[in-house]
Amino acid sequence: xxxxxxxGYSNNNQIWDEMFDSADIRPAYENFxxxxxxxxxxxxxxxxxxxxxxxxSQGITFTVYSSGEGIEKIFPFDIIPRIIKADEWNQxxxxxxxxxxxxxxxxxxxxxxxxxxxxxIIPGKLIYSCPNFLREMVNVDVPFDIYTxxxxxxxxxxxxxxFYVLEDNLRTPSGVSYMLENRGMTYRIFPDLLPRNNVxxxxxxxxxxxxxxxxxxxxxxxxxxxxxxxxGIYNSAYFEHTSLARLMGIELxxxxxxVVDNHIxxxxxxxxxxxxxxxxxxxxDEFLDPLVFRSDSILGVSGIYSAYRKGNIAIVxxxxxxxxxxxxxxxxxxxxxxxxxxxxxxxxxxxxxxLAVPENRKMxxxxxxxxxxxxxxxxxxxxxxxxxxxxEEQMDAFKIAIEADPRNFIAQPIISxxxxxxxxxxxxxxxxxxxxxxxxxxxxxxxxxxxxxxRVALREGSLVVNSSQGGGSKDTWVLG
Amino acid sequence: xLSRVANSICWIARYMERTNGMLRLLRTNYISSQxxxxxxxxxxxxRLYSDLPASQTEQIKxxxxxxxxxxxxxxxxTASVCNNIYRSRENARAAQxxxxxxxxxxxxxxHHLIRDQQVHNQIRYGDPVTAFDSxxxxxxxxxxxxDSTMAxxxxxxxxxxxxFLERAxxxxxxxxxxxxxxxxxxxQPSDTIEWRYLLYSLSGYELYLKTYQGKFETKNVVEQxxxxxxxxxxxxxxxxxxxxxxxxxxxxxxxxxxxxxxFLIGKTTNHVKYSNIENAGETAQQNxxxxxxxxxxxxxxxxxxxxxxxx
Numbered sequence: 001x002x003x004x005x006x007x008g009y010s011n012n013n014q015i016w017d018e019m020f021d022s023a024d025i026r027p028a029y030e031n032f033x034x035x036x037x038x039x040x041x042x043x044x045x046x047x048x049x050x051x052x053x054x055x056x057s058q059g060i061t062f063t064v065y066s067s068g069e070g071i072e073k074i075f076p077f078d079i080i081p082r083i084i085k086a087d088e089w090n091q092x093x094x095x096x097x098x099x100x101x102x103x104x105x106x107x108x109x110x111x112x113x114x115x116x117x118x119x120x121i122i123p124g125k126l127i128y129s130c131p132n133f134l135r136e137m138v139n140v141d142v143p144f145d146i147y148t149x150x151x152x153x154x155x156x157x158x159x160x161x162x163f164y165v166l167e168d169n170l171r172t173p174s175g176v177s178y179m180l181e182n183r184g185m186t187y188r189i190f191p192d193l194l195p196r197n198n199v200x201x202x203x204x205x206x207x208x209x210x211x212x213x214x215x216x217x218x219x220x221x222x223x224x225x226x227x228x229x230x231x232g233i234y235n236s237a238y239f240e241h242t243s244l245a246r247l248m249g250i251e252l253x254x255x256x257x258x259v260v261d262n263h264i265x266x267x268x269x270x271x272x273x274x275x276x277x278x279x280x281x282x283x284x285d286e287f288l289d290p291l292v293f294r295s296d297s298i299l300g301v302s303g304i305y306s307a308y309r310k311g312n313i314a315i316v317x318x319x320x321x322x323x324x325x326x327x328x329x330x331x332x333x334x335x336x337x338x339x340x341x342x343x344x345x346x347x348x349x350x351x352x353x354x355l356a357v358p359e360n361r362k363m364x365x366x367x368x369x370x371x372x373x374x375x376x377x378x379x380x381x382x383x384x385x386x387x388x389x390x391x392e393e394q395m396d397a398f399k400i401a402i403e404a405d406p407r408n409f410i411a412q413p414i415i416s417x418x419x420x421x422x423x424x425x426x427x428x429x430x431x432x433x434x435x436x437x438x439x440x441x442x443x444x445x446x447x448x449x450x451x452x453x454x455r456v457a458l459r460e461g462s463l464v465v466n467s468s469q470g471g472g473s474k475d476t477w478v479l480g
Numbered sequence: 481x482l483s484r485v486a487n488s489i490c491w492i493a494r495y496m497e498r499t500n501g502m503l504r505l506l507r508t509n510y511i512s513s514q515x516x517x518x519x520x521x522x523x524x525x526x527r528l529y530s531d532l533p534a535s536q537t538e539q540i541k542x543x544x545x546x547x548x549x550x551x552x553x554x555x556x557x558t559a560s561v562c563n564n565i566y567r568s569r570e571n572a573r574a575a576q577x578x579x580x581x582x583x584x585x586x587x588x589x590x591h592h593l594i595r596d597q598q599v600h601n602q603i604r605y606g607d608p609v610t611a612f613d614s615x616x617x618x619x620x621x622x623x624x625x626x627d628s629t630m631a632x633x634x635x636x637x638x639x640x641x642x643x644f645l646e647r648a649x650x651x652x653x654x655x656x657x658x659x660x661x662x663x664x665x666x667x668q669p670s671d672t673i674e675w676r677y678l679l680y681s682l683s684g685y686e687l688y689l690k691t692y693q694g695k696f697e698t699k700n701v702v703e704q705x706x707x708x709x710x711x712x713x714x715x716x717x718x719x720x721x722x723x724x725x726x727x728x729x730x731x732x733x734x735x736x737x738x739x740x741x742x743f744l745i746g747k748t749t750n751h752v753k754y755s756n757i758e759n760a761g762e763t764a765q766q767n768x769x770x771x772x773x774x775x776x777x778x779x780x781x782x783x784x785x786x787x788x789x790x791x
Binding site: 056057058059232233238242245246250251252253254256257267268269270271272 | 481482483484486570573574576577581584585588589592634729732733734787788789
């Protein structure tokens with residue numbers, strides 16, 4: 001056994017470790033560890049280098065534009081997979097399905113009769129004060145009543161190993177291409193290990209997505225034209241847009257490629273205009289139609305909103321989903337599940353305090369060092385304060401901001417994310433991880449490919465896994 | 481196919497063809513700077529591929545490593561090789577779902593190759609020919625990858641249209657430069673070494689030797705570069721290939737657009753085919769080459785207008 005590899009792997013007892021149960025290796029990892037424990041440091045380093053080289057030469061990069069020329073960055077990849085047992089996965093899967101079902105009904109309800117407000121489950125004020133609640137969507141019927149076609153639900157694990165939902169991403173969640181590419185790396189780096197461990201496949205994702213997209217147009221055309229709308233090559237997720245378009249064999253379009261005439265959407269081709277039936281858009285709501293939303297948007301298409309209202313085009317995900325993944329509305333998701341489905345939530349919420357409530361504010365201000373405070377409409381790990389790592393000035397600044405606009409803040413107790421081993425500087429070291437499985441909601445129900453994106457906070461001790469803040473990713477194995 | 485994508489694909493090929501032409505030209509010039517008199521000047525090349533002010537051109541024109549660095553590696557020089565590769569790759573990024581993964585990876589690798597420190601060192605302090613060879617070889621890899629992986633659809637046709645259009649322009653330009661250097665006097669016995677270099681730059685030297693048995697005459701070189709049907713860099717050959725790939729687009733075209741562009745390509749092809757540059761005078765020659773160039777640009781503009789939706 002290579003002494004260096006596992007030596008000094010110190011996992012803190014306050015934190016759940018994905019691989020170690022105090023000193024023992026958890027059953028899910030046994031096979032994997034026995035395959036790598038005899039590898040020398042050179043062999044491991046070689047694998048690490050191979051991964052970097054493969055990412056670079058395949059152009060699996062995101063581009064940071066400065067001084068006119070793009071700089072290629074690799075989304076950091078850790079070669080040690082994160083492994084999830086079959087029974088854990090079953091719980092995750094049924095929990096996400098349940099949650100998504102409720103959230104989807106919520107969106108239909110909130111944009112139609114609003115029973116949930118009338119029955120006093122959610123205060124109307126909370127909904128109407130949410131900037132992502134789109135009045136333009138009220139009484140708009142969407143195909144098959146599906147709003148959340150593609151969802152990325154962020155899960156974390158506390159010190160007892162219990163899964164919690166941290167965030168629901170119901171707008172344009174990204175990262176699925178890294179789930180697919182990371183798997184493509186693993187079999188190059190660790191030949192034979194995937195079949196030997198009976199790891200379930202993730203590569204069905206594009207097929208499932210395309211099938212759902214085609215079905216959305218079924219009333220209009222027997223050969224529907226499906227396109228993926230991207231903001232263009234300067235978008236940091238552009239690699240994902242191209243790889244999904246390629247994997248599904250659909251056209252990748254930009255706003256300027258589309259035009260609306262008489263409430264029908266067309267794309268401009270070398271052979272004139274061609275009608276489009278379904279748009280998988282990766283452009284945010286507010287940029288989608290300059291006539292209705294932001295008038296300075298050049299990423300969108302003028303008139304697309306009215307074409308949508310007319311039912312001439314299906315847009316995926318629906319507009320206005322932001323009201324359901326607002327961080328203040330998040331606190332009500334367990335109530336929604338109870339209200340709409342009459343079930344108990346399978347996956348727990350992290351306890352969330354709305355700071356618009358004076359008592360909550362008082363309580364949170366008293367023990368701010370034990371809390372994470374988040375702005376309700378920010379993402380990417382921005383606009384947040386982690387109490388135990390913040391300075392007095394930062395806390396005071398937040399207090400002032402909260403008093404000025406309490407609706408826009410929530411507080412949650414600091415949950416210690418679970419850790420997983422990462423290969424850093426020649427040995428395994430624990431780093432904090434989360435998990436984002438991707439769920440596809442189609443006319444035939446919800447599919448979740450077994451896997452997802454495991455994001456890692458590569459900085460020692462950090463709890464922030466976002467790629468914009470020093471995060472990386474791992475391949476995620478779900479065992480069959 | 482989307483108009484924007486067709487445009488991007490066409491430019492992938494044009495920038496790659498330009499890169500290849502430029503690398504070969506620079507390679508030949510570099511070699512000739514080595515086996516020739518000390519005052520070898522890069523003036524005419526710099527005029528073509530650099531936007532430096534005259535004073536700076538004067539400073540570096542006799543200093544090969546500086547010239548090469550400027551023409552190949554300088555990101556501030558719009559026409560530099562590394563910018564051409566960069567732009568080809570940016571266009572490929574915008575059309576990634578219409579070229580094969582292999583073609584994309586090839587362009588991506590090319591982009592990384594020209595940023596490779598070893599290549600930079602070879603050009604600056606080492607043996608530039610080694611750098612040229614590896615760069616040119618990667619260009620060849622691109623041609624092969626396109627040929628053996630791309631489906632014979634619209635994308636492939638636009639790649640070829642871009643390639644042959646650009647190549648025709650390059651060949652006409654290079655010929656024009658040389659003829660200007662000898663004042664368009666074809667009948668005058670000229671310094672054969674110059675013509676040899678032109679043929680090297682266009683990969684036509686071996687063919688010339690076989691065809692003309694080593695007899696160097698200006699009019700033969702002009703003949704080969706303009707009219708030779710078996711020479712893949714002759715202007716006529718490029719136009720015939722352009723016609724061939726354009727005709728394949730007929731099914732995917734609006735009839736009016738097709739007619740417009742077909743007219744221009746046909747006119748230019750015939751114009752070249754039924755010309756007689758050998759017996760033309762100096763002015764007529766100059767005008768002829770200039771006119772061919774203009775007509776090639778008109779074809780490019782017609783594609784812009786009728787196929788790529790840029791008016």
